[in-house]
Amino acid sequence: MRQPRVTMEVGHDGVAVITISNPPVNALALTIFDGLKEKFSEAMRRDDVKAVVLTGDGGKFSGGFDINVFERVHQEGDTSFLPETSIAIAVNVIEDAKKPTVAAVQGLALGGGLELALASHARIAAANTLLGLPELTLGVIPGSGGTQRLPRLIGLPKALELMLYSKSITSEEGKNLGLVDAVVPSEELLKVSRQWALDIIEKRKPWIRSLHRIDRLGPLPEVVDIIKTARQQAKQTFKNLPQHQACLDVIEEGIIHGGYHGLLKESRVFKELISTDTSKGLVHAFFAQRATSKVPNVSDIGLKPRKIKKVAVIGGGLMGSGIATALILSNIYVILKEINSEYLQKGIKTIEANVRGLVSRKRLAKDKAENALLMLKGVLGYSDFDNVDMVIEAVIESIPLKQKIFADIEKACPPHCILASNTSTIDLNIIGEKTKSQDRIIGAHFFSPAHVMPLLEIVRTEKTSAQVILDLMTVGKVIKKVPVVVGNCTGFAVNRTFFPYSQSAHLLVHLGVDVFRIDQLISNFGLPMGPFQLQDVAGYGVAVATTKEFSLSFPDRTFESPLVELLIKNGRNGKNNGKGYYIYEKGSKPKPDPSVLPIIEESRRIINIMPGGKPVSVTDEEIVEMILFPVVNEACRVLDDGVVVRASDLDTASILGMSFPSYRGGIIFWADTIGADRVYRSLRKWAELYGNFFKPSSFLEERATRGIPLSAPASTSSAAKSRL
Numbered sequence: 001m002r003q004p005r006v007t008m009e010v011g012h013d014g015v016a017v018i019t020i021s022n023p024p025v026n027a028l029a030l031t032i033f034d035g036l037k038e039k040f041s042e043a044m045r046r047d048d049v050k051a052v053v054l055t056g057d058g059g060k061f062s063g064g065f066d067i068n069v070f071e072r073v074h075q076e077g078d079t080s081f082l083p084e085t086s087i088a089i090a091v092n093v094i095e096d097a098k099k100p101t102v103a104a105v106q107g108l109a110l111g112g113g114l115e116l117a118l119a120s121h122a123r124i125a126a127a128n129t130l131l132g133l134p135e136l137t138l139g140v141i142p143g144s145g146g147t148q149r150l151p152r153l154i155g156l157p158k159a160l161e162l163m164l165y166s167k168s169i170t171s172e173e174g175k176n177l178g179l180v181d182a183v184v185p186s187e188e189l190l191k192v193s194r195q196w197a198l199d200i201i202e203k204r205k206p207w208i209r210s211l212h213r214i215d216r217l218g219p220l221p222e223v224v225d226i227i228k229t230a231r232q233q234a235k236q237t238f239k240n241l242p243q244h245q246a247c248l249d250v251i252e253e254g255i256i257h258g259g260y261h262g263l264l265k266e267s268r269v270f271k272e273l274i275s276t277d278t279s280k281g282l283v284h285a286f287f288a289q290r291a292t293s294k295v296p297n298v299s300d301i302g303l304k305p306r307k308i309k310k311v312a313v314i315g316g317g318l319m320g321s322g323i324a325t326a327l328i329l330s331n332i333y334v335i336l337k338e339i340n341s342e343y344l345q346k347g348i349k350t351i352e353a354n355v356r357g358l359v360s361r362k363r364l365a366k367d368k369a370e371n372a373l374l375m376l377k378g379v380l381g382y383s384d385f386d387n388v389d390m391v392i393e394a395v396i397e398s399i400p401l402k403q404k405i406f407a408d409i410e411k412a413c414p415p416h417c418i419l420a421s422n423t424s425t426i427d428l429n430i431i432g433e434k435t436k437s438q439d440r441i442i443g444a445h446f447f448s449p450a451h452v453m454p455l456l457e458i459v460r461t462e463k464t465s466a467q468v469i470l471d472l473m474t475v476g477k478v479i480k481k482v483p484v485v486v487g488n489c490t491g492f493a494v495n496r497t498f499f500p501y502s503q504s505a506h507l508l509v510h511l512g513v514d515v516f517r518i519d520q521l522i523s524n525f526g527l528p529m530g531p532f533q534l535q536d537v538a539g540y541g542v543a544v545a546t547t548k549e550f551s552l553s554f555p556d557r558t559f560e561s562p563l564v565e566l567l568i569k570n571g572r573n574g575k576n577n578g579k580g581y582y583i584y585e586k587g588s589k590p591k592p593d594p595s596v597l598p599i600i601e602e603s604r605r606i607i608n609i610m611p612g613g614k615p616v617s618v619t620d621e622e623i624v625e626m627i628l629f630p631v632v633n634e635a636c637r638v639l640d641d642g643v644v645v646r647a648s649d650l651d652t653a654s655i656l657g658m659s660f661p662s663y664r665g666g667i668i669f670w671a672d673t674i675g676a677d678r679v680y681r682s683l684r685k686w687a688e689l690y691g692n693f694f695k696p697s698s699f700l701e702e703r704a705t706r707g708i709p710l711s712a713p714a715s716t717s718s719a720a721k722s723r724l
């Protein structure tokens with residue numbers, strides 16, 4: 001592998017082109033900063049250099065500071081080796097240098113990459129370049145002057161939107177905002193940038209130091225007001241996260257006391273934030289997500305993904321129409337099959353509503369929406385299946401029905417066609433039992449709503465071929481999902497890991513704990529809603545069906561609560577009919593419904609598990625742990641059974657499939673921050689008090705007693721099995 005390096009070439013025109021090179025995204029590794037210092041210093045010394053153009057190799061400017069360095073800080077607990085990029089590089093080396101620098105930007109300029117460009121005296125960008133400061137998604141703030149220069153270039157409101165929400169913009173938008181001086185075709189980028197640099201020297205273009213600008217900032221009282229409002233909004237939107245308030249503090253410091261003071265504070269706060277648990281969790285989540293692409297014996301054996309141009313989706317219900325929406329939005333031709341024209345029209349209408357909903361929420365351009373809808377064809381039979389590359393079956397969870405469909409599509413589709421099922425529970429071997437195509441049968445488990453939720457669980461059986469897995473992973477990426485390859489078992493990785501989540505909540509309620517207290521505590525922990533509101537939203541049918549499935553597969557650790565059936569009996573259907581644990585009214589937030597309490601009392605009387613007939617007394621912390629430690633316990637079994645390639649895949653799956661807070665790094669990462677031993681001892685204590693539901697798994701017991709993190713590879717566990 002090539003080492004990160006910075007090169008310099010001086011042309012006859014007196015322009016030195018300094019190039020950052022560190023494939024694949026020219027991340028700013030520590031040696032890149034040394035290289036920049038060295039080359040800029042040479043450029044300043046040499047008499048034949050009049051000006052500098054700073055650029056990146058391989059069609060990309062830079063993806064920002066090297067995030068591996070963050071990981072090193074987290075492992076070593078030391079920030080002393082971090083370079084002083086804000087003053088020493090951005091100000092001293094670039095902005096205050098005696099010769100001008102023009103940033104020639106293309107592909108992407110993110111984080112520290114964009115900050116180097118902001119410190120330059122002008123920015124020329126190739127068309128469609130991605131520009132942004134996404135540092136807050138890593139738990140830090142821009143640390144090379146971005147907090148000070150971005151508001152000075154594009155004004156405070158837009159700068160806050162880009163930084164606080166980590167939004168990227170294109171170079172064209174950047175030009176309109178004043179961030180970019182010119183947008184040019186990529187083949188002209190260097191030529192125009194060189195000329196621009198010479199024009200600065202010749203005073204034909206202004207020599208602008210952005211840190212000294214104040215013309216876009218606006219009057220002070222107005223600025224203070226904007227920051228105050230942003231602070232209140234951030235408090236609500238980014239609960240539990242320190243970096244948003246810190247970012248606003250740093251921006252405010254620079255506006256009130258001047259850009260240089262702002263930089264000093266920025267640098268101090270950056271170093272404080274990089275060591276927080278939030279940054280540790282988010283950086284782990286970043287690398288964990290990227291690791292999911294590396295699947296042993298699939299992605300590393302030289303296979304090339306085949307082109308998937310046409311996909312048939314069977315079933316136009318909620319899942320099928322969501323899947324079809326995701327496919328057509330990424331220019332994949334879809335045949336939607338239903339059993340009669342009424343259902344077919346309903347499915348097509350749902351897809352149209354999905355696509356048009358994105359337009360009305362300004363997430364999709366109107367012409368793109370109309371083009372996407374042209375990629376859809378509805379059918380009632382199999383005659384169009386003779387040239388599809390993949391089928392995704394998304395009908396109701398019925399074994400005979402799925403078996404019949406798979407036998408039919410085996411005949412109707414060409415031999416290369418991938419036969420996928422969106423089942424969330426049924427064994428794929430059973431689904432494919434009546435075919436001879438086991439090698440091309442695979443699970444494509446989407447999460448609802450399928451055109452929105454980012455996770456795609458790819459379920460392989462022992463017989464699924466590596467090529468088919470790779471093809472589905474590639475389609476997953478094309479439709480902007482994060483594919484995670486998992487083994488075949490009840491509930492696969494996500495639903496199996498999280499089945500104790502709702503059950504422990506029900507168990508606690510039957511021990512006397514208030515439902516709304518539980519929901520509030522879980523949402524304070526960082527999940528978007530508590531387990532009872534989730535049940536209302538997902539629909540009680542799902543709750544009843546999944547409990548049945550899990551109690552059959554794992555009878556030793558299922559808590560069967562009569563509560564949901566009692567709710568249904570009392571005319572409550574959750575969000576579906578506006579009445580569940582909460583009341584749902586159009587236009588207002590769900591409100592806890594006190595009239596549900598007598599139904600809960602009735603359920604408690606039936607189950608009768610309160611010790612001595614009295615509600616248990618538990619702390620807030622204990623409630624959260626009694627709900628989430630059983631999830632960790634099941635996650636341990638999932639690891640032990642080899643359902644996932646690596647522990648961090650379960651972190652990604654929990655974040656993207658269950659909305660587990662990314663800043664806690666995912667379910668296993670979070671458990672390891674608490675310590676396997678503590679999780680084990682708590683579960684053992686609750687198992688003694690409240691029964692087998694809490695009994696620690698042998699994997700957890702072994703890791704806890706041997707002091708091994710849950711995330712350590714399977715080979716460290718004596719009982720490791722493998723399904724993958």
Ligand SMILES: C[C@H](O)CC(=O)SCCNC(=O)CCNC(=O)[C@H](O)C(C)(C)COP(=O)(O)OP(=O)(O)OC[C@H]1O[C@@H](n2cnc3c(N)ncnc32)[C@H](O)[C@@H]1OP(=O)(O)O
Nearest residue numbers: 025027063064065066067068110111112134142143144290
């Ligand atoms: C001081 C400063 O203010 C602090 C900072 O700059 S913090 C860093 C800010 N930058 C970022 O947050 C950008 C992070 N990166 C990304 O969003 C995306 O990787 C990207 C948009 C650059 C490219 O996306 P995409 O093309 O889908 O490729 P993706 O798979 O994500 O990345 C390709 C490889 O580059 C690596 N990579 C990307 N950005 C990196 C970075 N900033 N540092 C180190 N490695 C990085 C990825 O880990 C991946 O490595 P792998 O192939 O070994 O798994």
